[in-house]
Amino acid sequence: MTIELRAFYLSFIFISFIIGYQMSFYFLYYYYRHRERKIELNKILLYYGIFFGLSITGCLFDIINDFYIINIFIKDIFARMVYLLVLIASVLILYHISSKVYKEIINPTLTKILIFMNIFPFISIFIFKPATTEFHFAIIFLSIDFLFFLIFQLNLIRLSSGNIKKRLKIIFLGALIIISAIIIGFLPVSDLETQIQNPIIAIPFITTLSLGLIILLLGALRFPVFLEFFWKQNLISLFIINRKTLKKLYSYNFITYTEDIDNSKKSLININESIKLISHGMIGIIEIFTAVAETKDKKIQKIKQGGFSILLEYGEEPISNIFFILLVKGEMDSSKYFLTTIKNQFQWMYKHVIPILEFLDGSSTERIFSSFDTIMKNILKMN
Amino acid sequence: MFIMFDQDFFPIQGPLQEPLLIMEVIVIFFALEFGILFWTKYKNKKEEISNLQEMAFSCFCFGYFFMCVIYIISDYYVEDSHIRLILLNFAYFVQMIFGLLFIYNMEKFQIFFKKFLFTFIFIVFMILFVICFFIESVFTKTFSFFFSWIIYIIFFFYYMIKVSTSKQIKKVLKNFKWHLFELYSGFFLLNIGYALTTDVILNLFGLVGRLIGAVFQIIGLIFLSLYFLSISSITEYFWREKIDSIYIIMQSGLCLYSKHFREKRESFDEIVASGALSSVQIILESITEKKDLSIIEKEGKTMIFQPGKYIIGVLVCEEDLESIRITLKNFVQKIEKIYFNVLRTWDGNLNVFKPIEDIINEVFI
Numbered sequence: 022m023t024i025e026l027r028a029f030y031l032s033f034i035f036i037s038f039i040i041g042y043q044m045s046f047y048f049l050y051y052y053y054r055h056r057e058r059k060i061e062l063n064k065i066l067l068y069y070g071i072f073f074g075l076s077i078t079g080c081l082f083d084i085i086n087d088f089y090i091i092n093i094f095i096k097d098i099f100a101r102m103v104y105l106l107v108l109i110a111s112v113l114i115l116y117h118i119s120s121k122v123y124k125e126i127i128n129p130t131l132t133k134i135l136i137f138m139n140i141f142p143f144i145s146i147f148i149f150k151p152a153t154t155e156f157h158f159a160i161i162f163l164s165i166d167f168l169f170f171l172i173f174q175l176n177l178i179r180l181s182s183g184n185i186k187k188r189l190k191i192i193f194l195g196a197l198i199i200i201s202a203i204i205i206g207f208l209p210v211s212d213l214e215t216q217i218q219n220p221i222i223a224i225p226f227i228t229t230l231s232l233g234l235i236i237l238l239l240g241a242l243r244f245p246v247f248l249e250f251f252w253k254q255n256l257i258s259l260f261i262i263n264r265k266t267l268k269k270l271y272s273y274n275f276i277t278y279t280e281d282i283d284n285s286k287k288s289l290i291n292i293n294e295s296i297k298l299i300s301h302g303m304i305g306i307i308e309i310f311t312a313v314a315e316t317k318d319k320k321i322q323k324i325k326q327g328g329f330s331i332l333l334e335y336g337e338e339p340i341s342n343i344f345f346i347l348l349v350k351g352e353m354d355s356s357k358y359f360l361t362t363i364k365n366q367f368q369w370m371y372k373h374v375i376p377i378l379e380f381l382d383g384s385s386t387e388r389i390f391s392s393f394d395t396i397m398k399n400i401l402k403m404n
Numbered sequence: 405m406f407i408m409f410d411q412d413f414f415p416i417q418g419p420l421q422e423p424l425l426i427m428e429v430i431v432i433f434f435a436l437e438f439g440i441l442f443w444t445k446y447k448n449k450k451e452e453i454s455n456l457q458e459m460a461f462s463c464f465c466f467g468y469f470f471m472c473v474i475y476i477i478s479d480y481y482v483e484d485s486h487i488r489l490i491l492l493n494f495a496y497f498v499q500m501i502f503g504l505l506f507i508y509n510m511e512k513f514q515i516f517f518k519k520f521l522f523t524f525i526f527i528v529f530m531i532l533f534v535i536c537f538f539i540e541s542v543f544t545k546t547f548s549f550f551f552s553w554i555i556y557i558i559f560f561f562y563y564m565i566k567v568s569t570s571k572q573i574k575k576v577l578k579n580f581k582w583h584l585f586e587l588y589s590g591f592f593l594l595n596i597g598y599a600l601t602t603d604v605i606l607n608l609f610g611l612v613g614r615l616i617g618a619v620f621q622i623i624g625l626i627f628l629s630l631y632f633l634s635i636s637s638i639t640e641y642f643w644r645e646k647i648d649s650i651y652i653i654m655q656s657g658l659c660l661y662s663k664h665f666r667e668k669r670e671s672f673d674e675i676v677a678s679g680a681l682s683s684v685q686i687i688l689e690s691i692t693e694k695k696d697l698s699i700i701e702k703e704g705k706t707m708i709f710q711p712g713k714y715i716i717g718v719l720v721c722e723e724d725l726e727s728i729r730i731t732l733k734n735f736v737q738k739i740e741k742i743y744f745n746v747l748r749t750w751d752g753n754l755n756v757f758k759p760i761e762d763i764i765n766e767v768f769i
Contacts, residue, residue, distance in 0.1 A: 028422040032429035039433065370742055373759035373766075380755045388745035389756070395741070 026224075027088075030217045033227040034084055040234040041077035045070045047241040055246045060354040061122050062247040068117040069241075075110035079103045100151035104142070104159045111166040112139050118173050125250065126176040127169075135169055138162065171196065183403060184245050191240030198233030202226055245403065248355035253401070255356065257329075257348040261367060261390075263378065264304060264342040271367075271390040273397055325352070332357055334364045340375040343367075359400070366396050413606055414488060415480050420611040425480065427618035432472045434622055438629045439465035456726055460509035461632040467502020468625070471495045475601070489545075493537055496548040500530050503552065507559055512726045514566075519723070522559050529555065545603075560591050567635075577634065586631035594624030646728065647768055648705070651718040652739065652760060654750070657682035660715065661760045665768070681718050684709070697733070699724055712736040714747035735767050 048070030055063050079102070086099035119132035142159035149156040174196070178189045206216055206226030217223050256275035263270055306324065324331040330352050336343035345367070347360045374389055381389075416424060442462035446455045474495035482488045508523045529551045537544045564587055567573060574580050599605055600617025652661040657679040684700070698709040706724040710717040710732045717736040721728055739760065740747065746756055 028425045029429075031422065032426045035426055035430060036433045039430065373762035374742065377755065377758045380758070382753075385746060385751075385753060385756045388749070389743065392742060392744045395744075 026220055027217050030223050030227055031084070031088065033231055037227075037231050037234050038077055038081050038084075040231070040238050041073055041080075044234070044238045044241045045074035045077065047238070048073065048244065051241075051244045060246060060248060060358060061120075062249055064117060064120075065247055066244060068114050072110045072114045073237075075106045075113075079106035079110070082106065097151055100156075101146050104146045104156075107163060108139060108142055108146070108159060111163060111170075112136055114170060115139070115166060118170075122249075123173070126180060127173045132169070135166065139166065167200070180250050185247060188240050188244055192237055195233050195235075195237030195240055198229060198236060202229035202233055205229055246358060248358065248403070249353050252353050252355035252359070255350040255353055256359070257350060259348075259360075259363065259397075260346040262344055262346065263375075264344055266378070267304065268383075268386075270343065270386065271393050273394075330356070332360050334360050336364065336368060336375075340368055340372055343375060359403075362400055362403070363397070366400060367393065370396065413603075413611070414478075414485075415483055416611065418611070420615060421480070424611060424615050424618065425476070427615060427622070428472065428476055431618055431621045431625070432469055432476070434625045435465045435469035435472060438462075438625060439469055441629070442632065455730075456509050456513035457632060457635065460506045460513070461628070463502045463505035463509065465625070465629075467499045467506065470502070471499040474498065489541060493541060493544045493548075496544065496552070497530075497533065497537075500526070500533065500548070500552050503556060504530065507555075510559075510563070514725065514727070517562075522555065526552070526555055557595065564588060564591065573635075579634075583631055583634050586627045586634070590624045590627030590629075590631055592624070593620045594628065597621035597624055646722045646725070648720040648722070650720075650764060650768065651677070651681060651716075652736075652757075653682050653716045653718065654747075655682070655711075655714060655716065660754065660757045661764075663761070663764055681707075681709070682716060697729060699729075708732055710736045712740045714740060714750075731767060735763070738763065738767075 048066045052063060052066035052070060055066075082099050083103045086096055086103065090096050090099060115132055115136050118127060119129045119136065121129065123129070139162055142162040145155060145158045149158070171193075174189065174193050178186060178193060181189060206222060216226065253275075258275060259271075259273040260269060261271040262268070306321070320335055321333055323333065328350060330349050332347040332349060334345040334347075335341065336345070345360055345364050347356060347363075349356045370393065371390070378386060439462050442458045442465065446459040446462060474491055478488045478491035478495070482491060504523065504526050507526055508520070511520050511523050533544060533547055533552070536547050567587065568584055577583055597617040597620030600609065600613045600620065605613055605617075647665050649662065649664045651659060653659055659677075659679075662677075684698075695711050697711075700707040700709075701724060704722060706721050708719045708721065708724065708729055710719075710729070715736060717732050717739075719728065719732050742759075743756070
């Protein structure tokens with residue numbers, strides 16, 4: 022054998038880091054891509070990105086420390102940095118899941134207690150010397166944090182649906198494989214130097230770690246927008262109306278889509294039956310509001326009435342005379358995102374048809390826009 | 405003799421072995437990752453024009469991956485110079501196969517000088533390479549250096565010139581200069597990096613040169629991938645000037661819409677033409693008993709028929725390119741998607757199809 026195990030071991034370790042950083046980058050990228058939508062749950066992508074980025078940096082510091090640093094003083098700093106970075110990553114993700122939006126998934130008080138408990142390992146890494154056993158006290162807290170995070174992840178999978186559920190499952194599987202790698206690599210030996218002298222430990226460790234990270238990366242790729250849980254159940258109906266003619270171009274009743282219909286929704290179904298009221302009423306409200314509030318350049322985005330909301334979106338050139346009305350129960354950021362998606366799809370499909378509507382009879386118009394049903398069903402499949 | 409490899413270097417050992425191996429494994433990782441990434445993009449976007457370039461680059465990356473894997477085995481493990489030579493030849497051959505796939509897919513997308521010219525040249529050299537290997541395997545290294553690599557370089561140069569001089573791409577592609585920089589720097593870094601790993605250069609600069617070469621290859625691969633990711637969104641601009649006219653015909657032969665992208669011929673009856681075109685499609689369908697894409701080629705002109713459920717799209721163009729076929733198919737599908745319910749029970753009102761003009765302008769111009 023002309024090559025040492027160490028060289029191969031380090032090659033795979035560095036590849037694992039590259040994968041880890043790519044994953045972190047993907048999460049951050051997807052978060053910034055959808056940031057303007059202001060969907061609260063989407064922030065989880067930001068925290069995933071920071072968590073993986075900091076954890077991987079911590080591990081990188083550990084490798085540099087074990088294999089390349091000889092100076093005792095610098096070794097000491099690096100050893101503290103490793104724990105510090107992983108602890109910050111862990112506390113940040115705990116801080117995020119302590120938010121109220123996850124109250125149905127995990128107990129926020131319990132999460133806050135756990136965050137508070139993390140003060141101890143923070144202190145310990147600054148008080149004790151890396152050579153002492155007490156210094157590694159942080160491992161116990163980190164293990165509890167990760168276990169807690171895994172439970173959170175499991176509950177998140179249980180409550181989510183569609184593509185996001187699939188992605189979360191992949192991420193969970195990847196995380197489990199990485200944990201297995203850590204057990205394989207560090208249970209028999211405590212440090213990396215000893216580990217690489219033993220191929221029976223080093224090879225399974227490095228391959229399992231790389232596999233886990235690759236699976237995590239696959240889960241991170243094309244991560245969808247994280248919409249609120251049960252958002253579809255709040256949808257009531259959609260209307261696309263031509264402002265010029267006050268005629269309906271398309272409508273969709275979501276009540277048939279959602280499984281349970283409560284009485285409050287039933288009262289709104291009656292409104293659906295009177296499309297004329299919707300179109301005339303909405304335009305009336307917009308006109309009155311514009312005149313009273315003197316806001317010609319601004320448009321009404323939302324009307325709230327009791328437990329219901331009417332969300333409005335306006336077409337862009339060449340379909341600026343079209344507006345989109347979505348009736349929903351309650352108030353969710355996801356509904357707004359849903360309406361914007363509908364607007365974009367409708368624009369893409371009919372932007373060339375709308376300008377010639379005045380030349381068409383009612384039956385042709387109806388037949389053209391009824392094709393949007395297929396697109397609508399596809400949009401409803403998201404998460 | 406031009407090529408003489410210094411066996412003193414192999415198998416690679418010493419203090420530079422570890423960093424060199426790490427960097428070369430990273431090159432392999434990136435080549436494999438980009439290969440999978442572009443392959444997945446190709447698979448996910450069925451029937452899209454950009455697919456061809458994505459698939460081409462995916463082949464390029466896979467070829468690079470296999471070649472580098474064999475290089476590592478031969479340079480770090482093999483002590484026998486003869487076995488190393490055989491392994492290296494195998495690496496060149498594998499790279500040539502994937503290189504051929506790369507050039508073939510690029511030429512399928514757009515014509516360089518003459519249809520499949522580079523593909524043809526490459527096949528000829530591959531055959532010569534195999535013959536040369538059986539006659540005297542020592543020469544195959546020189547052969548692959550002088551011929552296959554040079555064909556690659558000429559092909560890339562021609563492609564780069566074509567991209568940099570295209571006014572349409574310049575107009576459409578955001579940050580055009582930056583993407584050109586990605587293409588040029590990617591190409592040069594990859595080639596310089598590869599050259600630095602060859603035995604000839606190794607004799608001149610030693611293992612430090614090879615280490616720098618590996619770094620260059622990583623940066624080169626990243627730049628080229630970034631370029632191919634950005635260019636895939638505007639690929640249709642490569643073939644737009646090749647289109648003459650388009651017809652949208654009902655299965656019955658009635659012309660719903662027609663447009664001439666160049667000067668319209670005088671005394672040309674479109675109603676008669678569309679009827680005739682529809683008949684052609686019907687005849688072809690009854691002969692082949694298949695409702696599928698039909699192509700009629702004449703020197704300098706090609707007619708592509710794309711039947712849908714209710715309509716037939718006919719495109720008259722200068723060349724039969726895969727990219728044009730895919731665009732026509734997508735266009736027919738889009739029209740049928742929008743007018744699905746109208747076409748099903750059409751009452752003869754042509755006004756309803758007026759927006760097709762804008763859709764055509766969006767897709768073809």
